[in-house]
Amino acid sequence: xxxxxxxxxxxxxxxxxxxxxxxxxSTRYGKKLLxxxxxxSIKSSGLxxxxxxxxxxxxxxxxxxAGVKPNPRVSLVREGVIICKxxxxxxxxxxxxxSVIDSAKAIAAGAKYEGDVWDFYTGKNSVSDCLxxxxxxxxxxxxxxxxxxxxxxxxxxxxxxxxxHNNLRPKFSILNPVLTYTLxxxxxxCGITDMMAHILERYFxxxxxxxxxxxxxxxxxxxxxxxxxxxxxxxxxYDARAEIMWSGTIAHNDLLSTGRVGDWASHDIEHEISxxxxxxxxxxxxxxxxxxxxxxxxxxxxxxxxxxHRVWNVEIDPFDLEKTALAGIKKTEEFFRSxxxxxxxxxxxxxxxxxxxxxxxxxxRGPLGNFVKLYEEDVRQILQLAK
Amino acid sequence: xxxxxxxxxxxxxxxxxxxxxxxxxSTRYGKKLLxxxxxxSIKSSGLxxxxxxxxxxxxxxxxxxAGVKPNPRVSLVREGVIICKxxxxxxxxxxxxxSVIDSAKAIAAGAKYEGDVWDFYTGKNSVSDCLxxxxxxxxxxxxxxxxxxxxxxxxxxxxxxxxxHNNLRPKFSILNPVLTYTLxxxxxxCGITDMMAHILERYFxxxxxxxxxxxxxxxxxxxxxxxxxxxxxxxxxYDARAEIMWSGTIAHNDLLSTGRVGDWASHDIEHEISxxxxxxxxxxxxxxxxxxxxxxxxxxxxxxxxxxHRVWNVEIDPFDLEKTALAGIKKTEEFFRSxxxxxxxxxxxxxxxxxxxxxxxxxxRGPLGNFVKLYEEDVRQILQLAK
Numbered sequence: 001x002x003x004x005x006x007x008x009x010x011x012x013x014x015x016x017x018x019x020x021x022x023x024x025x026s027t028r029y030g031k032k033l034l035x036x037x038x039x040x041s042i043k044s045s046g047l048x049x050x051x052x053x054x055x056x057x058x059x060x061x062x063x064x065x066a067g068v069k070p071n072p073r074v075s076l077v078r079e080g081v082i083i084c085k086x087x088x089x090x091x092x093x094x095x096x097x098x099s100v101i102d103s104a105k106a107i108a109a110g111a112k113y114e115g116d117v118w119d120f121y122t123g124k125n126s127v128s129d130c131l132x133x134x135x136x137x138x139x140x141x142x143x144x145x146x147x148x149x150x151x152x153x154x155x156x157x158x159x160x161x162x163x164x165h166n167n168l169r170p171k172f173s174i175l176n177p178v179l180t181y182t183l184x185x186x187x188x189x190c191g192i193t194d195m196m197a198h199i200l201e202r203y204f205x206x207x208x209x210x211x212x213x214x215x216x217x218x219x220x221x222x223x224x225x226x227x228x229x230x231x232x233x234x235x236x237x238y239d240a241r242a243e244i245m246w247s248g249t250i251a252h253n254d255l256l257s258t259g260r261v262g263d264w265a266s267h268d269i270e271h272e273i274s275x276x277x278x279x280x281x282x283x284x285x286x287x288x289x290x291x292x293x294x295x296x297x298x299x300x301x302x303x304x305x306x307x308x309h310r311v312w313n314v315e316i317d318p319f320d321l322e323k324t325a326l327a328g329i330k331k332t333e334e335f336f337r338s339x340x341x342x343x344x345x346x347x348x349x350x351x352x353x354x355x356x357x358x359x360x361x362x363x364x365r366g367p368l369g370n371f372v373k374l375y376e377e378d379v380r381q382i383l384q385l386a387k
Numbered sequence: 388x389x390x391x392x393x394x395x396x397x398x399x400x401x402x403x404x405x406x407x408x409x410x411x412x413s414t415r416y417g418k419k420l421l422x423x424x425x426x427x428s429i430k431s432s433g434l435x436x437x438x439x440x441x442x443x444x445x446x447x448x449x450x451x452x453a454g455v456k457p458n459p460r461v462s463l464v465r466e467g468v469i470i471c472k473x474x475x476x477x478x479x480x481x482x483x484x485x486s487v488i489d490s491a492k493a494i495a496a497g498a499k500y501e502g503d504v505w506d507f508y509t510g511k512n513s514v515s516d517c518l519x520x521x522x523x524x525x526x527x528x529x530x531x532x533x534x535x536x537x538x539x540x541x542x543x544x545x546x547x548x549x550x551x552h553n554n555l556r557p558k559f560s561i562l563n564p565v566l567t568y569t570l571x572x573x574x575x576x577c578g579i580t581d582m583m584a585h586i587l588e589r590y591f592x593x594x595x596x597x598x599x600x601x602x603x604x605x606x607x608x609x610x611x612x613x614x615x616x617x618x619x620x621x622x623x624x625y626d627a628r629a630e631i632m633w634s635g636t637i638a639h640n641d642l643l644s645t646g647r648v649g650d651w652a653s654h655d656i657e658h659e660i661s662x663x664x665x666x667x668x669x670x671x672x673x674x675x676x677x678x679x680x681x682x683x684x685x686x687x688x689x690x691x692x693x694x695x696h697r698v699w700n701v702e703i704d705p706f707d708l709e710k711t712a713l714a715g716i717k718k719t720e721e722f723f724r725s726x727x728x729x730x731x732x733x734x735x736x737x738x739x740x741x742x743x744x745x746x747x748x749x750x751x752r753g754p755l756g757n758f759v760k761l762y763e764e765d766v767r768q769i770l771q772l773a774k
Contacts (some may be wrong), residue, residue: 003402008395014645017388209626211613212634215606223599239596242388246645247599255642256400258633332592 001209001259008253010146011172014246018046018174019136022093025172026131029132030090032061034083036104037095038068042138044212045182051095051136063087065107068096071153071281072103072272076120080107081117084131094170095132098142098194098281101135105150105168108133119187120163121152129166135173140245141181141191141282142197143252145173145212153275159361160275162267175249177241185232188244189310190282192228196221197285202262204296204303204371210260214379216309217256223247224342225311228339265369269379272358273344286341287348291386296372301325345387355383388596388646395640397533398559401633404626405561406434406523407709409480410441417477418517419448421470423491424482425455429506429525432569438482438523448649452494455483456555458540458661458668459490468504471518480521481557485581485668488522492537492555496519507550508539514552522560527567527632528578528669530585530639532560540662546748547662549654562636564628568728572619575631576726577669579615582635583608588651591683591690597647600678604630605697606642610634612698615726647695652756653679656766657746666735673728674735677720683759688712704746732774742770 013021026033033055042048055062065080080183083089084107092111094104110117112129119125135145144150149164180188205215224247230240250256270284270290297304305321308314308328333343342348359380367373373381400408413420418443429435442449449773452467470476471494479498481491497504499516506512511535522532531537536551567575590604617627635645656679657671662755684691692708695715720730729735746767753761761769 001402001626001633003405005398005400007398011394012645013392015388016388022752209630212607212610212637215610216603216637219602219606220599223602239388242646243596243598244390250599250603250642258399259629260548267463370515 014175023058027058031345032062032090034089034092053199068100074154081110083113095136098144099137101144102150121161133170135170140248141194145255148282158275160271177245181236188282192280192284195251198251202256204263205260207260263371268368272362286336293329401562410445414445419477421450421476421479445740455487457489459486461541464493468497473500482523485531488531489537503697508548520557522557527635528581533640545662547658564632568623577667580669580673582638585638591645591650594647650758655755659749673723680716
């Protein structure tokens with residue numbers, strides 16, 4: 001087990017009607033708030049009105065910035081930064097899913113920075129100070145509601161880049177599973193894939209003797225798998241929605257990373273795909289992850305055997321560990337298909353023409369991954385396996 | 388799953404030599420520090436010198452209060468409160484195990500209170516403000532390094548009482564598994580029992596649909612069980628010590644309680660025993676928990692079957708679930724014995740004479756437990772089963 005620091009102080013309010021407390025929680029951080037969200041769904045569902053009403057009860061002055069899209073854009077972030085600076089905003093409240101929260105984090109960092117916010121994503125500068133962030137979560141997927149990270153797309157070249165800082169963890173996050181009842185099946189399934197991918201990125205490590213975190217990863221994966229079909233077949237099953245929602249947070253709050261180094265190549269490869277094609281992040285991950293597994297499993301067959309056995313209940317064949325490992329990969333792929341995810345690039349109309357470009361662009365800042373280091377040719381081969 | 392609030396912002400520094408950062412972490416909270424510890428073991432090990440040297444590098448003025456004993460006493464707490472008030476202490480640093488940390492929490496609360504600190508333990512008043520607390524952990528067991536709770540014994544009547552408040556969670560906790568190499572086997576085993584008991588108290592709940600937290604509990608229990616004999620046979624196994632140490636924190640940081648209500652009757656019964664007899668808390672739990680299980684398992688055989696199967700790898704006999712449940716209880720008892728714990732009251736020279744008194748005193752504020760409500764006669768019967 002590696003040495004580590006871990007701190008995640010996000011206050012979670014979990015359960016029915018918890019959004020009624022958004023005013024009480026927000027007012028601890030000031031009276032001028034930027035309400036950040038996506039499109040009209042929070043208005044048609046009535047959530048917008050409930051949030052605004054709770055904020056007004058605390059006499060909070062509300063500024064608004066709507067229009068966050070999936071794969072959120074740096075141009076909107078820059079607008080948000082200007083609003084915050086011009087109006088001395090105290091707190092940013094993100095009402096939405098991972099895209100809205102990631103965009104809010106970028107604004108929070110940019111609001112306390114003299115330069116251009118994109119600097120944080122290129123590594124030109126790193127976050128020191130930021131505005132506090134609050135969250136009302138509507139899509140369980142990205143784990144951004146307690147994570148330190150944010151992923152933003154720069155339309156100028158379609159670069160999708162990540163950055164993180166412990167100060168960017170939201171101060172509070174409100175998680176009401178009822179708000180997820182109305183998510184379309186495809187979006188629910190993308191979220192399930194995303195949270196599983198967050199765990200898998202951490203699970204495939206070269207660190208030995210990480211039994212506790214291995215088992216915590218497996219526990220969370222099994223819970224997601226066991227509840228996935230329930231929420232798809234019965235979208236208003238409170239308990240299954242709650243299991244999925246809380247699992248999505250645990251998947252990415254960094255507890256499961258303690259003492260180990262994760263891989264993250266599949267995320268990086270997926271960012272190249274969704275940076276260009278604007279497909280859903282979860283769908284991209286369902287395509288990339290099984291291909292990545294097929295390409296790297298020989299690097300540590302024992303770990304893939306453990307994965308197959310403990311997560312997918314594959315019986316271990318002591319005479320043919322490779323067969324066991326491959327069975328686990330097959331189960332992963334079959335599961336993604338069973339929840340309606342694409343598992344090949346051709347299914348989402350991505351053909352050969354961009355593979356070389358994605359492999360080149362994805363590795364231009366160095367090789368990807370930690371479990372196995374992937375160079376341009378490796379990424380090309382993984383994308384070929386994902387066709 | 389129940390609605391819940393969860394927030395645990397304790398900063399963890401985990402790994403080799405991490406105590407070197409205690410000055411850097413402490414200085415964030417001020418320059419006047421009360422160093423709180425037990426006996427001479429931290430001096431003979433050299434830990435005391437390393438801590439003091441790190442604090443002096445930051446020009447921190449150190450006040451000292453040593454002498455914390457297992458089952459820490461309110462009299463020493465009151466001394467600490469006076470030191471803090473008279474010297475305007477900024478931060479209390481606990482160097483030790485659960486007893487030292489619990490004592491530090493009591494002092495931290497008492498230092499910001501006009502009345503007598505014992506009021507918090509009788510329920511006469513509740514904590515609102517407290518001094519910040521830092522921790523250098525030397526015994527993985529109580530989980531007090533990130534928990535909100537504290538247990539103190541009042542010598543006037545030998546009452547052992549618990550209280551908790553989210554503000555009492557330490558600001559930082561330094562966990563270096565190497566510091567636990569020199570723990571005597573008995574103390575190591577008591578710690579293992581204590582952390583397992585913290586999980587079991589949470590595991591036995593009447594809440595339905597708590598799959599994620601069930602599985603996280605099982606993951607942590609399995610890790611502790613798998614590493615227990617290694618640390619006893621090879622006390623300097625870094626990796627096994629690290630698994631045990633981190634598991635002890637996870638067992639009691641309240642993540643495993645989210646969405647469920649635990650039982651806690653076994654802890655309350657044990658507090659009656661160790662309040663009178665001053666036996667090690669872990670040893671008391673090893674005696675009480677199997678007896679409690681035998682007394683209550685019929686209340687929810689399915690849960691005990693799940694426990695037997697998932698934690699102890701007992702094959703489920705679908706034709707005789709009771710047999711499966713009982714096999715899990717037997718495994719628990721055998722495990723405690725295998726790590727050198729007593730599993731009956733007579734082994735620790737406690738005989739009939741005090742059973743009635745403990746049953747009476749333990750229930751005088753109302754019935755114990757949530758999984759099954761236990762009245763005086765129930766507690767008496769459990770203690771009889773524990774003979």
